Amino acid sequence: MIDLYYWPTPNGHKITMFLEEAGLPYAIHPVDIGKGEQFTPEFLAISPNNKMPAIVDHAPADGGDPLHLFESGAILLYLAEKSGQFLSGDFRIRQRTLEWLFWQMAGLGPMLGQNHHFNRYAPEKIPYAIERYVNETHRLYRVLDQRLGQADFIAGEDYSIADMAAYPWIVPYRAQQMDLDAFPNLKRWFDAIGARPATRRAYALGERYRSDLTSAQARGHLFGQR
Ligand SMILES: N[C@@H](CCC(=O)N[C@@H](CS)C(=O)NCC(=O)O)C(=O)O
Known part of the structure; x- marks a missing residue:
């Protein structure tokens, strides 16, 4: 049994998407x-x-004590290796999957997170910051769109943990000031993943835990840390 510590944000959705696809028991x-x-x-x-x-x-x-892990990329990799699913055993496809998984963790997630911050959460609208992160979001969407012009999924012809890492960050594309119609390969991929039963189950589950992260109380917790 896997205990999942979770809230329905993009990084949280990655893990429920995996667990729902793989059919691993979790709480x-x-x-x-x-x-x-x-x-x-x-x-x-x-x-x-x-x-x-x-x-x-x-x-x-290893049959040892319960193992705890944080960081969504490390968790996806761990679960893929544990279950033998969504990370190819083929040498080259495996490298491609990890390359894009790290791209998501180091680039797509953090940059789009800043887009969300300055567009949605910041108490004052700072045009320079908004433009900076909307431009970077656009650049990253273009990189992903070009990759998806070469293959059905990010790592190749099969759905993988690289797709599960990226998809939840594209879901709020409107709030990020992006137009998916401008990225046809990305849109095709986005629609295909959104239609998967496991994705639907993962997002339906998230609805049970919704809360307003823009409230003054939430902002204090999230953005008042040192
Ligand atoms: N790199 C981390 C980022 C996780 C992360 O930023 N989680 C946010 C929600 S998406 C969070 O728990 N924030 C609480 C806080 O900052 O206090 C991962 O991918 O797991």
Whole structure:
């Protein structure tokens, strides 16, 4: 059994998308980041960076104590290796998958996160910051669109953890000031993943845990940290 520490944000959705696809048994432990639940000692013991998602695997492959992990990319890689799914055993496809997984973790996620911050959460609208991150979002969408012009999925012809990492960051494309019609390959991929039953289940599950992360209380927890 896997315990998933979760809130329905893009990084949280990545892991429910994987678990729903793979059919691994899991239990959700909500971490309401708008209420500051990411700062409890119990959560920090498994996720010292005070961010979700995190998991605890009670049946790790080495047969040892329960294993805890934070960082969504590390979790996706762990679950892919544990289940033997969504990460090809083919040498070259595996490298391609990891390359794009790291691209998502180091580029797409952080840059689009700043887009969300300055477009949606910042109390004052700072034109320079908004333009900077909308431009960067546009550039990253273009890179992904070009890649998806070469293959059905990011790592090749099969759906993989690279797709699961990127998809939830494209879902809020309107809030990011992006027009998906300008990226036809990306749009084709986005529609195909959105239609997968496991994706639908993952997003339906997220609806149970919605909260307003723009409230004054949530902003205090999320953006008042040092
Ligand atoms: N690089 C991390 C980022 C995780 C992350 O930013 N989580 C956010 C929500 S999407 C969070 O838990 N924020 C709570 C906080 O900053 O206190 C990952 O991919 O897991």
